[in-house]
Amino acid sequence: MILKQRKLLTIVSEVTIENRLLKDLERLGAKGYTVSAAHGKGPRDQRTGDLEGGNIRIETVVSNEVLEQILEVLEQNYFPHYACTTWVSQVEVVRDERY
Amino acid sequence: MILKQRKLLTIVSEVTIENRLLKDLERLGAKGYTVSAAHGKGPRDQRTGDLEGGNIRIETVVSNEVLEQILEVLEQNYFPHYACTTWVSQVEVVRDERY
C-alpha cells in the first residue's frame, strides 16, 4: 500500500476559543479535524473554562504548506494570550487527496 | 533503555461501527487498542451517529505486518462507505513483545 507523507498538528487549548480556532483552521486550508475533551496542566496555567470543561485537544492532518500557515496564525493570535500547546508529528496517510 | 520500532495507527470513525472495527482489528492481529470519544469534521461528512455521540478515535500500536493487513481491510471494507480517517506514525515502545 502506498502511503503519502503529511503532518499531524495537535493543539491543546481552552474550551472558550474552540469555535474561533476551528474556523481559523478551516480558513487556513485544513480539510478536516478531530476534537476531543481533555484536561491538563502546563507552565502557563492561565485559562478560563474551569467551569465549562477544561481543555480541548484538536488534531488535524495537513500538508506542509497548510501547517506553516496555521503555525504562523497560532504564533500571532493565540500563543501570546491563550493556553495553546501544540506539537507536530510526521504521519503517513492512505488517501492523500483528503488531507 | 532499548526502544523498539512499531507503528501507531490512528483511526477516526463513526460510533455505529465501533464494534465491527474493533473485532476486525483483533482478528487481523492487533494485540490491543485504545478508544476515546471525539467529534470532528471532514471532507466527506456522511455519518450516522449524530444522535449517538459523534466519532470514535481508535489508536493501536502494531507491527508493520499487522499494519499492512489492517490498512488493506480498511481500504476494502471501510473507506468506500464509512467515515474513516486514518493516519500512521512511527513510534517506539519498551516492551515490544506486547505489540
Add this chain to the structure above:
Amino acid sequence: MILKQRKLLTIVSEVTIENRLLKDLERLGAKGYTVSAAHGKGPRDQRTGDLEGGNIRIETVVSNEVLEQILEVLEQNYFPHYACTTWVSQVEVVRDERY
C-alpha cells in the same frame, strides 16, 4: 518557522493511579501534560477502575533526558503491576522553552 525536536510520550493506564502517575511525571521534569478519558483492551487486561471509568490517556511532550527518566520509573514501578501501555514519538514544537 523554526521547530525544535522533542519527544511525545503517550501513556494509557488505569484511572486509579492517575494522581500518582501525574505526580511522578511532574517530579521527573515534565513541564506539562494532557489527560483524556479512554477505554480499551490489551494483552494483560488486569485493571481496577471498571466502575470508576476505564482508562486514562496521558500525553506529555518532554526532552530526551526527561523521557529517559520517566521511562525508567515506569519500568520499575508501573509496568510490573499496573495496566500501563506507553509509546514514544518524535515531535516538533515551536516554543521549545516550554517543554
Add this chain to the structure above:
Amino acid sequence: MALELAIQNLISPPVLAFALGLLAVLLKSDLRLPEAVYQGLSIYLLLGIGIKGGVALSESTAAEIALPLVGTLAIGLIVPVIAYLLLGGLTKLDGINKGAVAAHYGSTSLVTFTAALVLVESSGYTVEGYVTTLLAVLEIPGIVVGLLLASRALGRSVNWGEAIREVLTGKSILLLAGGLVLGYLTGTSGYERIEPFFGGLFTGVLTLFLLEMGIVAGRRLPDIKKAGFGLVAFGLFFPLISGTLGVAVGHLTGMGVGGAAVLGVLSASASYIAAPAAVRLALPEASPGIYLTASLGITFPFNLIFGIPLLLALSEVIEGMGF
C-alpha cells in the same frame, strides 16, 4: 376540535422546547445537551416507558391484546412496502436507498410515541397499557422488510446476523422489553415506590430531551435543501398515509380513541435510532444523508407538531362514526 388539539399540542412544554432547540440552531448557538446526559435521559425514557407499560400490561388480558398485536405486526410488514413503492414514484432514489428509507418508516420512534401519549392523556383519553408492547413489536419487522427490499438491488447478500443482533440487543428493544417485564413482575405496588422518579418526572424530562432533539433535527435542516422535492414530499405526506392506516387498524382491532391514535402515531413515525444503526451496518451503500434527513429532519418535526394532533382528531372522528 382539531384546532383546539393542535393548539394544545403546540403550547405544550415538550413541543415548545423542541422549537427552542430548532431556534438555537438557527441562531448558531452551540447549545447542546452533553452526550452523556442525552444518553442517560434516553435510557430513563426507554426504561420508564417500558416499566409503565409493564405495570399496565399486568392488568390486561391476553384476549384484549391478541388482535392489536396481529394488527401491529401487519402494519410493520405493509408500511415499508408502501413506502418503497411510493418512493419509486416520488423520487429517483435507487433500490438500496429506497429500501433504507422504507426500513426507517417501517420502524417507529420512541419520542414521537411519548409525545403522543402526553397529548392523548392530557386530552382526557386513556391509553391501553399494552401500547408499549406494540411499540416494542413495531420496532423490528419494518427494518427487516426494508432491508429485504434493498437487498434485491444489492449485488451481494446482506449480513443479517449483525444487523438483527444490533437491533435486538440495541438499547431500545432491551430497555423497552426489559422494562415491560420489570413492570409486569413488580406490579402496581412495586411501581409505587419508583413512581416519583419514572412517573412524576416524565413530562419534564421529555421536555429537556426534546430541546436536544430540536437541536439535532435543526442541524439536519440544511440537508433538506439538498434532499430534493420528492423526498420532502414523501417525508411530509407518507406519515398521513401510514398514520391513517394505524388509526384504522387500532379501531378495527378494538382499541379505544386514545389507543388507536397512539397506534396511528406509531405507524406514522419513522425511526432515527434503531433503524439508522441497523441500516448503517447492513447497507453501507445507502446514504445516511438521505434516510436521516427524511426521518429526523422532516418527518419527526412534522409528526411532533402536526401529525399527532391530526391523528388524534382522526381517531375521534372514526370513533364518532361508530366503529
Add this chain to the structure above:
Amino acid sequence: MALELAIQNLISPPVLAFALGLLAVLLKSDLRLPEAVYQGLSIYLLLGIGIKGGVALSESTAAEIALPLVGTLAIGLIVPVIAYLLLGGLTKLDGINKGAVAAHYGSTSLVTFTAALVLVESSGYTVEGYVTTLLAVLEIPGIVVGLLLASRALGRSVNWGEAIREVLTGKSILLLAGGLVLGYLTGTSGYERIEPFFGGLFTGVLTLFLLEMGIVAGRRLPDIKKAGFGLVAFGLFFPLISGTLGVAVGHLTGMGVGGAAVLGVLSASASYIAAPAAVRLALPEASPGIYLTASLGITFPFNLIFGIPLLLALSEVIEGMGF
C-alpha cells in the same frame, strides 16, 4: 432579625453543600461532578428558572414591569462604571484588566440569584415573577460597558461581533429567554405537568450544583493570595455598594421586599460564566487569573454566605422606613 436570616441561610442545604465543596478542596479530595452532569444541571437550572419566570410573567402586566425594567437597565450601565472607578483607587490594575473585572460585576450570576430566591421565598416573601426577566436583561449591558471601558486602554478595536454573539447565543441567555417564552406560552396549566421536574426538584438540584460550585470556587482560593489586598477588598465590599444600589432601585421602582432584595442580589453578584467567555474572546490581554478570582473566588462565596441575607435584611429595613 438579620442574624436569624443569616443563620437560616447558613444552614440551608445549598449553602452547606457549597461549604462541603470548599472543604473537599481543602482536603485535597478529587471529588468533582462530572463535566457532563455539571452541564446538564446548569441547563436544567437555566431552563427551569426561565420557565417559572415565564409562567409568572404571564400573570404580570406591562405597567408593573416597565419601571423595574428601566431601573435594571440603569443598574447594568452604572455598576460597571462605578466598579471601574473603584478599581482604579483600590488596585494597580491596568485599564484592560479594570474593564474586564468591571464587565463581570456589571453582569450577574444565575446561581447567586437562585440561592437568593430560595432564601427569600423560604422567609415567607413572594417574589415578582418578572425578576427572571430582569436577570436576563441584566446579563448583557454590564459586559458591553466593561468591554467599552477596557477598549479605551487597548491599542486596537474590540471584535464586538464575536463577543456579543457569544453572549447572546451562549446558553445562559438562550435558555433563560427561551424558558421565559416557553413558560409564558404554556402558562399555568402547561406548567403543571412539568412542575414535579422543574419545580419540585429545584432546591435539591441546586444543592448538588452548589457542591460543585464550592469545589470550583475552592480551587480559586490559592489565587486569592496572589491577587493582592486591593482586589480582595474590592471583591468583598463592592457587592455591598452595588447590592445596596439594587435594593434601592427595587424599592424605588415599586417592587416588594422580596423582589427588591433579589434585584439587590442580581446587582451585587458578579458573572462567572457569560462574562468570562465574552471577555476571553474580546480581551485576550486581560488575565483570567484576575477576573475569575475576583468574581468566582471572592464575590461569589461572599454573596452566597453573607451578601444574600444582608441584602434581604436591608430590603426589610427600607420597607420598614415606609418606602
Add this chain to the structure above:
Amino acid sequence: MALELAIQNLISPPVLAFALGLLAVLLKSDLRLPEAVYQGLSIYLLLGIGIKGGVALSESTAAEIALPLVGTLAIGLIVPVIAYLLLGGLTKLDGINKGAVAAHYGSTSLVTFTAALVLVESSGYTVEGYVTTLLAVLEIPGIVVGLLLASRALGRSVNWGEAIREVLTGKSILLLAGGLVLGYLTGTSGYERIEPFFGGLFTGVLTLFLLEMGIVAGRRLPDIKKAGFGLVAFGLFFPLISGTLGVAVGHLTGMGVGGAAVLGVLSASASYIAAPAAVRLALPEASPGIYLTASLGITFPFNLIFGIPLLLALSEVIEGMGF
C-alpha cells in the same frame, strides 16, 4: 415469612433492574450507563444517604449510638481477620491476595446497604437514623486491617499515607460524612425543601443505578470460572458468617429488627469502590481479577438477591427469641 421476604425482594424494581443488567451482558448488548451519569448518580446516592442519615441523627441521642458504634468498630476489626483465615483454608491464595480480599470484606458496600434499606423499610420496619453513621464508620477499618494482614507477606512496607488518604478523601467517605453533617445541621425543616429530590426519587434512581451495577457485575462473570471453586465458595458463604455476626451485634447493642438487619447487611457486604482503589494503590501485587471478582462478581449479586432477605429473616427470628 422468609420466603415472602425473598419474593418481595426479588420483584422489587431495583433487584429486577439488576437482573436486567446481567441479562444485557449475557445478550452481549453494549448497553451501559454513560460513565458521567454513573458518577453523577453515585454522588447523588452517597450525598442523599448521608443527608437523610444526618437528619435522622439529629433526633438520636449519644447514648443510643455509643454501643452500636463500638459494635460496628469491632466488626470492622474482626471480619477481615476471619476472612483472611477462612481464605487460607478455602483457597490457595498467597498472603498478599488473601489480605487484599480480606480488606474488601472488612469494608462495606453502599449499594447493598441501600437496597437493604429499601427492603427493610418496605417491610414495615423502621431503621435507626444512625445506621448511615455506621456505614461510614465501617468503611475504613476493615481496609486497614486487610492491608496490615497482607503487608506481613510483603517484602516491603506499605505506603500507608497514600492508601489512607485515598479512602478518607475518596468520594464515598467525603460525601457520606459531609452529608451526615449537612443533614444534621439543616435538620427536618431544611430537609423538607430538598426531600422531593433526595427522598422521593431515591428508589427510582437506585433502580437505574442497579441496572448499571448488573452490567458491571455481569462483565465479571467470565472471571468466576477462572477464580476457582474455593474463592466462589468463600464469596457465597462468607457473607452468611459475617452477616450473622452483624445481625447479632446489632441486637446485642440494642438495635431494632430493622437496624440489626441492616448492620448485618453492612457486615456481610464487600466493598467494590473504596477498597479496590486503596488496595490497588497500596498493594499493586494483588490481583484485581481476584478481589473484584469475589466482591463484585459473587458476593454483591448474592447479597442483593439472597443475603438481604435472609439477614432480615434472621433478625426477625432473633427478635422473636426475645433478645
